[in-house]
Amino acid sequence: MAExxxxxxxxxxxxxxxxxxxxxxxxxxxxxxDFSTSSETTxxxDFSTSSETxxxxDFxxxxxxxxxxxxxxxxxxxxxxxxxxxxxxxxxxxxxxSEALELIVDQEQVCCHQWITGxxxxxxxxxxxxxxxxxxxxxxxxxxxxKYKPTDEDCGTNVFFVATAGDLEDQxxxxxxxxxxxxxxxxxxxxxxxxxTINYEIKPSGVYINxxxxxxxxxxxxxxxxxxxxxLSGSGDFSLFAVAISSDVGDVELVxxxxxVLTVAYVQIDKVWENLLPALPFPMLENINFFTRNSSAGTGxxxxxxxxxxxxxxxxxxxxxxxxxxxxxFQVKPNKPAVRSVLKFRYSTGMNELLGNSTLVDDANEARxxxxxxxxxxxxxxxxxxxxxxxxxxxxxxxxxxxxxxxVSKSDYLMAIEVLELLAFFGETFPIAxxxxxxxxxxxxxxxxxxxxxxxxxxxxxKHNDAHHNVGAQFSPxxxxxxxxxxxxxxxxxxxxxxxxxxxxxxxxxxxxDAHRAEVLAYFDxxxxxxxTFEFESDVDIQFAETWDLHLAFGSARMPVRLLVTVRLGDxxxxxxxxxxxxxxxxxxxxPIDPDGARVQAGYGKLGSGRVFRxxxxxxxxxxxxxxx
Amino acid sequence: xxxxxxxxxxxPALLGLTLLALRAVGSSKAxxxxxxxxxxxxxxxxxxxxxxxxxxxxxxxxxxxGWRPSRLCVWLNVVWTLYASLATVVGLAWMYKSRFGFPRxxx
Numbered sequence: 001m002a003e004x005x006x007x008x009x010x011x012x013x014x015x016x017x018x019x020x021x022x023x024x025x026x027x028x029x030x031x032x033x034d035f036s037t038s039s040e041t042t043x044x045x046d047f048s049t050s051s052e053t054x055x056x057x058d059f060x061x062x063x064x065x066x067x068x069x070x071x072x073x074x075x076x077x078x079x080x081x082x083x084x085x086x087x088x089x090x091x092x093x094x095x096x097x098s099e100a101l102e103l104i105v106d107q108e109q110v111c112c113h114q115w116i117t118g119x120x121x122x123x124x125x126x127x128x129x130x131x132x133x134x135x136x137x138x139x140x141x142x143x144x145x146x147k148y149k150p151t152d153e154d155c156g157t158n159v160f161f162v163a164t165a166g167d168l169e170d171q172x173x174x175x176x177x178x179x180x181x182x183x184x185x186x187x188x189x190x191x192x193x194x195x196x197t198i199n200y201e202i203k204p205s206g207v208y209i210n211x212x213x214x215x216x217x218x219x220x221x222x223x224x225x226x227x228x229x230x231x232l233s234g235s236g237d238f239s240l241f242a243v244a245i246s247s248d249v250g251d252v253e254l255v256x257x258x259x260x261v262l263t264v265a266y267v268q269i270d271k272v273w274e275n276l277l278p279a280l281p282f283p284m285l286e287n288i289n290f291f292t293r294n295s296s297a298g299t300g301x302x303x304x305x306x307x308x309x310x311x312x313x314x315x316x317x318x319x320x321x322x323x324x325x326x327x328x329x330f331q332v333k334p335n336k337p338a339v340r341s342v343l344k345f346r347y348s349t350g351m352n353e354l355l356g357n358s359t360l361v362d363d364a365n366e367a368r369x370x371x372x373x374x375x376x377x378x379x380x381x382x383x384x385x386x387x388x389x390x391x392x393x394x395x396x397x398x399x400x401x402x403x404x405x406x407x408v409s410k411s412d413y414l415m416a417i418e419v420l421e422l423l424a425f426f427g428e429t430f431p432i433a434x435x436x437x438x439x440x441x442x443x444x445x446x447x448x449x450x451x452x453x454x455x456x457x458x459x460x461x462x463k464h465n466d467a468h469h470n471v472g473a474q475f476s477p478x479x480x481x482x483x484x485x486x487x488x489x490x491x492x493x494x495x496x497x498x499x500x501x502x503x504x505x506x507x508x509x510x511x512x513x514d515a516h517r518a519e520v521l522a523y524f525d526x527x528x529x530x531x532x533t534f535e536f537e538s539d540v541d542i543q544f545a546e547t548w549d550l551h552l553a554f555g556s557a558r559m560p561v562r563l564l565v566t567v568r569l570g571d572x573x574x575x576x577x578x579x580x581x582x583x584x585x586x587x588x589x590x591x592p593i594d595p596d597g598a599r600v601q602a603g604y605g606k607l608g609s610g611r612v613f614r615x616x617x618x619x620x621x622x623x624x625x626x627x628x629x
Numbered sequence: 630x631x632x633x634x635x636x637x638x639x640x641p642a643l644l645g646l647t648l649l650a651l652r653a654v655g656s657s658k659a660x661x662x663x664x665x666x667x668x669x670x671x672x673x674x675x676x677x678x679x680x681x682x683x684x685x686x687x688x689x690x691x692x693x694x695g696w697r698p699s700r701l702c703v704w705l706n707v708v709w710t711l712y713a714s715l716a717t718v719v720g721l722a723w724m725y726k727s728r729f730g731f732p733r734x735x736x
Contacts, residue, residue: 427720428648431668450660452661494669
């Protein structure tokens, strides 16, 4: 191949003519601004002949190409200004009896719209024409170099180049590879650890091309065999797998004729908390009813704390409009607008039903998720919705919380109130429990019929983890606590009497007396002639299991106990036991044991009553017990 | 004799319904006139068990003498019997339900 000239005006002979033809080889006039003027070609044996008619103004000073089908010494004319047939006089380099025509195509295959280059040489007199029309890019000895940009029609076909000169003909071929990738729209984001299947169709058939993955940063995508390159042909599909090679992720390029930029993405839910103030547009009260990413079933972290609550759910209720909302704090990588725009959160129920809509807070890694009509257990899921036209589906889920939210619907709340009202109406056998229950249901002061001592009402605060479920008060963002009442009974009322007479108290008194046996015996060994009143102190965790009314009203309670025990001489019988203690309790509910009560508690402040309250009872009286040292 | 029988058979029902009335008006002053350690639930059990005895007595009288109580006595007994029965059943169910969990309240 002769040395090709560069595509500059100084190297370019403006008399080069061009004709154009379509792909079928039919000669047509080509439209060329470069040759928009009519030109008469000169007969010349030299490539560098000057044009008589065309001036240098016809050819831009920049290095532009000349479209040419013929490279001829014959005159051609162009008409109309939109087509031109320019001629270029040629001169045989040597006088030879044998003519030779050689067409060289540089590429065996190119992608659509990539230039095809080549050259043609002819050692003879006459013109050279190439079909389809090519653009001359330079002059070489006995010919010229050319290039050709495939048209849309060429894509996916084999383009045949035919050069003719005199009686000679030479051919060349290039496959213009058309790659069609699917599905549509093509996934541009692959979550870490996930596969995306891409189907392809490569035309023309029999062509092999390389698909290459170019990493540019922390993200990485591999073909399913772990490689970063593979050869494709025909049609089929391949899977791409996104891996995180560091704590960060980013973009990756898939080069397969064109460049497809793929984003490796990752999202993690760090914290979920009940939206206790749905009217406010920013997240608040995040440390009340929440769970964190590290919360796992059985540990109750996030709603546990002092109680070590063995629950793996967060109890909450719908609002009056039957929506249920949570706030979510998350990490998304890469944290850029395109990724955030497709990041979605949903409630996922047991049937894998996805409910709700999420809204991301601008410039913060927080989102609000709200759903109407949802009730029961649901986990919170996050994922990327690549197709905005379709719904967020299970296949879009990237991560889900281990912890679940247990949402009490408005109807469940109202039904639970009816059930508890029925219990209270017929709860004649449990006056204390009934009074507490009615106070809880109506947010009133508990009243025990026939009890001569009404309670003193004190203002208290319910803080995180004071109750088994962090619901049952209207929490304030200023104090992170909710106002509740404490009902305090002094000694001598029905509650105190029932406690002092209860089997459980007597059992604990017995345990305390047993624990001090050695002390009592030692005293009477030392002072055998004097009766004595001993004072014992102990912290008691009492469970009212036998006394039904107390069981339903208090269940278990903690109380510091002071016992004044009088022991007489001789048989060392205990003649008098005075118990002084203060029983303290939060009246609240555990969902696994009393779901109806817990449902009502969850709805407090949003659906109606159900406020937690605190109870304290001062005990100061005699415990009737038979005991002897 | 008939008046005495009517009154005797009405006594448990009157006690129970009085208890309900006190509950309805929310009176705590009544407790001041009651002996120590008399709580509403104990009164309820007295009224409920007394009603059971009253029904037994009524059955015996009816079968042996053919005696018919007054209309007021019948209605009071019907109302109280129904309420006491339901309250007993509901109370036992409440207790049963709660017993098969562990006590509800902590701290």
